[in-house]
Amino acid sequence: MIETSQPAGTALPAVTIRDVTLNYFSPERETLALSNISLDIAQGEFVAIVGSSGCGKSTLLSLISGLMRPSRGVIQINGKEVTAPSPRAGYMFQKDTLLEWRTVLDNVLLGPELLGLDRQASRGRAEDLLTRYGLGEFMHSLPGQLSGGMRQRAALARTLCPDPELLLLDEPFSALDYQTRLALSDEIAAILANERKTVVLVTHDIGEAISMADRVIVMSRRPGRIKSIHDVAYPSFGPSRPTPFQARKCQEFGMYFQTIWDELDAHHMQ
Structure with missing residues (x-):
């Protein structure tokens, strides 16, 4: 079990992931999908996870939601271990269903x-x-x-x-055309800020990640590991947070995009 006690004045993380590994088993072989993932997500934080297809980013979302159980390690939402799907986590899929x-x-x-x-x-x-x-x-x-x-x-x-206490978004804009995606990302960012929810977004779109999230988690190719973590801020915009559309015009946007693109070896993203 994870020790959930916190120093005085320190808020409990909304999500705690410790040493999570997932193996898939088939009659032919064992496949290591995720390896030794550890991460804390703060209350009210918006985190985006990016990585190439097959790196396990959507699988990690399923583990956080309780739809799957890890082979090893522990996941908690607000200090309570995730052992099954729970109303504490709301899951929004790629298709609206x-x-x-x-x-x-x-x-x-x-x-x-x-x-x-x-x-x-x-x-x-x-x-x-x-x-x-x-x-x-x-x-x-x-x-x-x-x-x-x-x-x-x-x-x-x-x-x-x-x-729900936590929102899990699995490429919610992927079925939309580019213009609609840009407009909707602004709308949904405003909605989520108003709702003051903790959000984990999985996406292939680097621009989407860095324009919406407070932190971007870059995952390696399979077996998925956390390759890097980027805190995203736009000081050139001023003290307030830009909308996703405004963020794309900030000078920091290109820097973040190029850094993450290089880390991902992005021609393998699709």
Whole structure:
């Protein structure tokens, strides 16, 4: 077990990962997918994980969520060991996975239904989320009537509706065109800042990572290990945090991009 006691005045990490290793087994062989991952993620921090395909970044997200168990090591959310999926973590997948036969509102209420949460309170939160995210007039529409960006906002509202402590985002913009991705990253960054959630984003897109995250974790090729960690700041912008679109215009953006590109040997990213 991890010792979870903290020095006085020190906040407990939102996520604690210690010496996590994962092996896949098949009749033919054993495959080492992740090796000796250790990481702390602070309360309210936005962390992005980048790496080449097959490095295990999405697998790490599944381990944090409790959908998978590590072969060795321990993962905790707010000091409690992760042993199974839990409402403490909300998981947003690459595809929006909205149910086409349910209204947008009923899609957002799916999580609270499955968790057995109070229907009336959950409905009030769902309606509030949809209204604040610009989907109020569409809450009784079917998903097929929404644009791609609107569907992703609805999927985010569904993830947030049970009020999880941690948000796990697995390439949530990958199915969108480039222009929509840029616009939506600004919208979602503002939403997440307002919700004050701890966020872990997995992405192939270096620009997306460094424009949205407080820290970027670079993973090595399989077996996945933490290769480097970059604290991301934009002092040239001023004391406030730029939006993702504004960050792309800052002088620091190119420096971060080139550094991480070189570390990743980026022609192997796809």
